[in-house]
Amino acid sequence: MTQPLAxxxxxxxxxxxxxxxxxxxxxxxxxxxPYLGLKAAWIAGSRVGIPEGSALLGDRVGVSVINGIxxxxxxxxxxxxxxxxxxxxxxxxxxxxxxxxxxxxxLLAPIVAGFPAQLVVKAFGSDATTGPEHExxxxxxxxxxxYTGFIAQGLALGALFVLYARxxxxxxxxxxxxxxxxxxxxxxHRALAVAAAVLALLPLALHLLWACGGTxxxxxxxxxxxxxxxxxxxxxxxxFLLAAVAGGCLLAFRRGGDLPVSVPLGLAWVGSGxxxxxxxxxxxxxxxxxxxxTDRPTPLMNLAYADQMLVGLLVAAIGAYCCAxxxxxxxxxxx
Numbered sequence: 473m474t475q476p477l478a479x480x481x482x483x484x485x486x487x488x489x490x491x492x493x494x495x496x497x498x499x500x501x502x503x504x505x506p507y508l509g510l511k512a513a514w515i516a517g518s519r520v521g522i523p524e525g526s527a528l529l530g531d532r533v534g535v536s537v538i539n540g541i542x543x544x545x546x547x548x549x550x551x552x553x554x555x556x557x558x559x560x561x562x563x564x565x566x567x568x569x570x571x572x573x574x575x576x577x578x579l580l581a582p583i584v585a586g587f588p589a590q591l592v593v594k595a596f597g598s599d600a601t602t603g604p605e606h607e608x609x610x611x612x613x614x615x616x617x618x619y620t621g622f623i624a625q626g627l628a629l630g631a632l633f634v635l636y637a638r639x640x641x642x643x644x645x646x647x648x649x650x651x652x653x654x655x656x657x658x659x660x661h662r663a664l665a666v667a668a669a670v671l672a673l674l675p676l677a678l679h680l681l682w683a684c685g686g687t688x689x690x691x692x693x694x695x696x697x698x699x700x701x702x703x704x705x706x707x708x709x710x711x712f713l714l715a716a717v718a719g720g721c722l723l724a725f726r727r728g729g730d731l732p733v734s735v736p737l738g739l740a741w742v743g744s745g746x747x748x749x750x751x752x753x754x755x756x757x758x759x760x761x762x763x764x765x766t767d768r769p770t771p772l773m774n775l776a777y778a779d780q781m782l783v784g785l786l787v788a789a790i791g792a793y794c795c796a797x798x799x800x801x802x803x804x805x806x807x
Contacts (some may be wrong), residue, residue: 477485485666489557489558489559491564492635493632493635494557496553496557496628496631496632496635497553497554497556497557497628497632498758499624500549500550500552500624500625500628500629500632500757500790501549501550501552501553501616501715502624502776503549503621503622503624503625503628504546504550504621504625505621506617506621506664507542507621507622508543508546508547510614510617510618511539511540511542511543511546512543513534514528514536514539515536515539515540515543519612521611521613521614522610522611523610523611526610527609527610527626528609528610535561538720544786546625548572548576549576549629552569552572552573552576552629552632553628553629553632555568555569556569556573556629556633556635556636556781557632557636558681561636562636562639565662566640566641569633569636569744570699570740572634573629574741574744574745574788575749576589576625576626576629577626577633577741577745577746577747578742578744578746578747578748578749578750578784579632579745579749579753580622580623580625580626580629580630580749581620581626581712581742581745581746582705582708582709582712582746582750583619584622584623584624584626584627584706584710585621585711586704586705587619587620587622587623588623589707589708590700590704590705593700593703593704594700594701595698600790607644612613628714633669641799643798643799644795644798644799645732645733645734645737646733646739647733648729648730648731648732648733649722649726649728649729649730649731649732649733649736650725650728650729650730652726652733652794652798653801654726657723657725657726657793657797661724661790661793662724662725664715664720664724664786664789664790665720665721665723665724665725665767665786665787665790667786668720668721668782668783668786668787669714669717669720669721669782671779671782671786672713672714672716672717672747672779672780672783674775674776674779675709675713675747675751675776675777675779675780675783676710676713676714676773677708678706678772678773679706679707679710679713679776680706680707680710682702682703682706683703683704683706683707683710684703687775689770689772689776690770690773691767691768691769691770693767693768694767694773697738709746709747709750709780712742712743712746712747712748712750713743713780713783714743715739715742715743715746715786716739716740716743716744716746716747716783716787717743717783718736718739718743719736719738719740719741719743719744719787719791720744720786720787720790720791720807721738721739722736722739723736723737723740723790723791723794724790730738737794740787740788740790740791740794741761741791743784743787744783744784744785744786744787744788744791745784745788747781747784748779748780748781748783748784748785748788749784750780751777751778751779751780751781751784752777752781754769754773754777755769755774755777755778755781
């Protein structure tokens, strides 16, 4: 997943800039505007969307640095949209689009799945917290605007990458699981899948516990604010953990029979990116400027997030090996 893929045995086709790709590119670029606009305003000193008492008002320098990094990261979406739709995009090294899209997929997929679910839960359920009320971090409309933009980015960029990957690497996921040679996967790859499954047990158990309203292992601030948003996020991350492990095991043990190869590859791609990137984000974000001490992860939370990152990297390695192995076979004997 995150490793370079071997070149295709056939000449790389040029990107066909259809009306659909133009539309998706426009959506990806335009959906960055609200987030980038807010970040630029905050860097310039504006307090739009920031209520009185917000932790963001405490450390202006640190928050500006973090906002600047965020601007660079979201600006990468614009660059990726160009790489995935311009003719020269198929001639760049494989890792150049693959790795950042894997990271973007990992960061955006839980938002695409989780934010609508959070809205539904809030609309039909209770969002009562278990502790004292904290000062709001941002006005509610900011989350709606930003996450709506993230969802549009995720869907547009994901669709563009699928079209790009179909043109450049379509031969890697053709066929059924039963057609993959069992002998091509050795004990080391099965060991990686088993290790990923074992490491996933702790974060999976904790996320399911937190999704059900439990607070064991949570920091004081997180336990106090553990409303619907946090419970939905925990359930979504548990689902992505299961997807990552399922995809890795199907690829490593060559299970699935008539299942298309694209299914376990897709599960491994999205699942590994989500658990690895969000494991890192949940570990580091509360340590940044403006974060309260009570919100910082406990040792058990850090252990769970570290396990998530390892699970994601192990599954990504299995997926990368599967792609490299199929590419090497195609070089020897075109499919």
